[in-house]
Amino acid sequence: MVPLGHYLILSAILFATGTLGVFLRRNVITMLLSIEVMLNAVNLAFIAFGRTIGSADGQVIMFFVVTVAAAEAAVGLALVIALFRHRETLNPDTFTSLKW
């Protein structure tokens, strides 16, 4: 079977990719996508661990992560829509006013 390390390194790379996305992109939606990437990296790590120690907990946690991700996506996208309505743009650097 594939050693755990492989999966972990893969997940690390994915995670880093996600962070890159968060910082490089000038589009809120893409930033959210990058966050999803990071979450998936974590999921992978969890499941790999679960597999290695032969317990299902990893999957359960992954399940929770997915649920949270769903919630996060819903709210995040709602925010995006609301912001877009006001500013006609998706560039996060234009949403810098702390009070409306």
Next chain:
Amino acid sequence: MLRFIPLLPFVGFLINWSLGRRLSRAAAGRVACLAMAGAFAVSAWSVWQLLQLPPEARGIRDLVMPWVESGALSIPLEFRLDPLGAVMILVVSGIGFLIHVYSTAYMHDERPSEFARYFSYLNLFAAFMLVLVLGANFPVMFVGWEGVGLCSYLLIGFWFTKKSASDAGKKAFIVNRIGDFGFLLGMFFVWSQFGTFDFQGVARAAGQLPPEAAFGVLSLATLLLFVGATGKSAQIPLYVWLPDAMEGPTPVSALIHAATMVTAGVYMIGRNAVLFGHAPETLGIVAGIGVATALMAGTIGLVQNDIKRVLAYSTVSQLGLMFVAMGVGAFAAGIFHLYTHAFFKALLFLGSGAVIHALHGEQDIRKMGGLRKELPITYWTFLIGSLAIAGVPLLSGFFSKDEILWKAFSGGHTTVWAVSAVASLLTAIYMFRLVFLTFHGSRANADANHDHAVAPDDHGAKAGHGAAGGGGHLHDAPPAMATALILLAIGSVLAGYVGVPAVIGGSNRIEQFLEPSFAVPGVEAAAGHAEAVAHDGEAVAAHAAGGEAAQVHGDEGAAAGADHGMELKLMAFSSGLAVAGIAIAALFFLAWRRVTDRIASAFSLVHRLLLNKYYVDEIYGFVIVRPIHWISERVLWKVVDAGLIDGTVNGAGASIAGWSDVLRRLQTGSVRAYALSIFVGVVVILGYYVWR
């Protein structure tokens, strides 16, 4: 039951204070008088209860509630009635009631709201005074102590629109505060020494100790307490406020600054008789101060021209005499004098009040004279009062004052005795100077009086009355005043007969009545006496063992007959003094007015010195007030307040603002910046664990 004695006046205060402005004059006055009458009734009833008890066990306690309970410290809100307290509450509530009645007439020219305010203060004062005398321990007494101080401030400054009045109020308050400071320190000192605040407890604890030969803790404690007493009772050096207190309405002067409050100091010493008894040093000081005050005030009183000021100084000197009594350990005599003095001094003040009322605010005796015919009631009552205070035989003042003199003499304080005698001579002189200048002779420039009268003060009715008054017929005291005057006159004649000395067939009942209050509670007096004698034959120490014990000693001595004649001689002598004083006054102020003036101008230096009250106020002003002003302005205000405090506060604000300016930079609303900060944290933490 006791709790109702102070409670009733307090209720009256609450009523008049809360809805007074809606009450009519009559209603407000009735409320106040009823409250006092109730208080008096309850007091009388309680005293009656007290008298039912056997002399040794005379004491009624009323524990209202535990007040302060913390560790070893336990201060119950408790009232206790014992013989001493009995005398006091009777005086306070009784005379207080009469003065209330008097006031209803005297203050009649006030606006209803003012009227109600006046009576609310008066009731409040009565309440606090009763708390003071009934309090079973120092803190409760202190509450009353401070309360009466407050009320006197409020009442002196009652006509606060008049600058002099408000100033006098402040002066009284501040001076009293100084005294109270001493009193507080004394209280704490007592606590630290005996671990209790209860008077009886303190007395018991002190009873165990031997009387101090040299100056020690007890002396210090008692001395501090005495400082408080000087503040309240206007003794050197803190007497200066009392004469100015005459700015208040006359009934107030009568009640607070003659009959009751100013005697609080005396009462306090009597209350702690045992304690003071064990501190002969302090007693000496007390006697000294008392006699000095008596003499000084007497001399000043001799030349003052304001009728009320004269009375004020006479009050001071009488208080001085009381302190003399306390000082020589004749506590009973002191209280006795307090009791009689309350009657005739109140009477005199009220009389002067009647005169002022009749003359529409005129207070300068040089502008009076020949009022004998216009104001018969006032004249006669005033005359009785003067005779009583002068110590003319068979009137109350005679017995009490003579008692004090005799005690001083028999106690071996000859100098004290001598000076006191002079003081009482002076008393007779200035009192009758007052009488003669006010009521005899002819009315000096009567029309001059009311432009003068209208000018100085703008209080309520003067103007209106002044017009009616003119120089024409003056009407005598209205019924309410008259009744008060007459009742008090009767009182000042008869009050003395509770204490007729044994020499002239009386059995000094009041002294025997008061006896238990000055002995160590529980411990039988004679024992204390014996032990004291055992200590040493020295008289002060003998008194120290508890005044009453000494008293008994004295009486035994009298019974032995050795100084029996001596006492009679002295009695004759002092009555002679009184008569002499009256005679002198008659000579100088009835017969040879010109001679008097010439003498005055001849000794103009002395005269001016006396007229300006030895410049004490000026000295105080220079020595104390001015420096305080200077420091307050230059240091406290300019440097500490404006510089330090404001600087700190503003600095704090400014620094916060500045820092926020800096920190605000961090709050860039940019999501990415925040994410960046988070990731920095992640990387750093992770890095730490990797490199570790």
Next chain:
Amino acid sequence: MATDLLLFYLFGGVAVLASLLVVLRRNPMHSVLLLIVSFAALAALYITLGSPFAAVIQIIIYAGAIMVLFLFVVMLLNAHKEDEDLAAAPKGAAGPLRAGALLGVVLAVELVWALVKAGGTRDGALAAGASPDVTALGDVRELGRLLFTDYAFAFEVTSILIIVAMVGAVVLAKREI
């Protein structure tokens, strides 16, 4: 075995590539689709890890629901390529950009290094200690049992979270409630 490793490298490679493209593409629509691809790859990996349930969940929820949501928004806002509103980007936003990118790389390096450090010992131990009976992991009953016993509380909390998120989303996105 070889096939295992092969599959791993295949799907792993796809996942990484797709994710990188997700980050690098300028067109959000493409990003979304590429992300789905990477999800699919991950799902495949899950299957190789003997967790078919996880894989299916991955597809159903992530690909089937969340990503559709994203697509939806992208289409709704008709999100243009971001080059167009680059002009609108205020100055000074570049700082975080570069620093963040740098940090991302640093993070990756750190993680990998940490793994390498630990790898020698732990991995062997884990591999040894592992008794990988795939069926047990794949058993959905087991998962359900865990979910409703050990993780019951977390489960309930998540359900509440979902409701809150739903309400919040509606409130935020609706023009007037």
Next chain:
Amino acid sequence: MIPLYIAQLGIILAVFGLLLVAAAIMVYSERKVAAIIQQRYGPYLVGPRGMLQPIADVIKLIFKETLRPKGADRVLFMLAPLISATAAFTAFAVVPFGAETDLFGLLEQPISLQVADVNVAVLVLFAITSVSVYGIVLAGWSSNSKYSLLGALRSASQMISYELSYGLTLASVLIVANSLSLTKIVNAQQGTWFGWMPAWFVFVQPLGFVIFMIAGVAETNRAPFDFPEAEQELVAGYHTEYSSTPFMMFFLAEYINMVTTAAVATDLFLGGWHGPWLPEYLGWIWFVAKMGAILFFYIWMRWTLPRLRYDQLMAFGWKVMLPLAALNLLVTAAGVIYFGY
């Protein structure tokens, strides 16, 4: 003796071919039924009774020109139909359509008539249906046209909304069958109750069956839920811009989805290939029969019911179907616990 993997391969190919055929038949029958309902002849020229009409259509479509609108996203535009078709075919992979058989001893060990017997088959099915939405959405978006976009949006939201009740009914069936594998579910419906009543889940889950059917219609974008391609409103919805082969793929996908849905419904509720009188190895006839019935029902519905309004559709999905499905699930769970299946 034919080795196993060959048999598997054979099955795969067979399934593929059969699906194509089924699609063709569906097209023909739909036209015919429609004609009958509308009292006309329908196709009758090509072949006997116009039976070869579908083939003619296919040929025609293939030879048409492939258009791609200006400004369309090249890759996605081409990708979309593939996704749809693939998803459609894949979905059927996990659907068993017959009992295990060794083809009269041709195989050394019996195989089940099914491409892949996954133990989470139902979930896989669900996953694939949920993916199949992408085909439509991408088609709509990539072809850079209002109508397409609107159609795509509609289908996306519609599918997501009805997937919920779809999934919930699936779940309730799973509970009853106590398994995730379709084969096991089907086998759980073997035999009869009280000796005369076939042990189909439709009798246990009537409500579930109804909901499943409706949701299925919505999932397959059939009338009366055919909003993505509502002719009267958006010319042809998401595939307005498509022509020739790509269009054909969508066309195919739609019919195959119908077939798949029908098959799944059969497996879940109508006892799959189990039925009286016929021997085990002829079970697939029962299967086809039941499937045919459902499909006919679909067509029938399409040509009789008018299209709803869009908001009605959504309201119905969220405010009626979902609560009912949830209720059904709860009741089922309670019942299972109570009767202890």
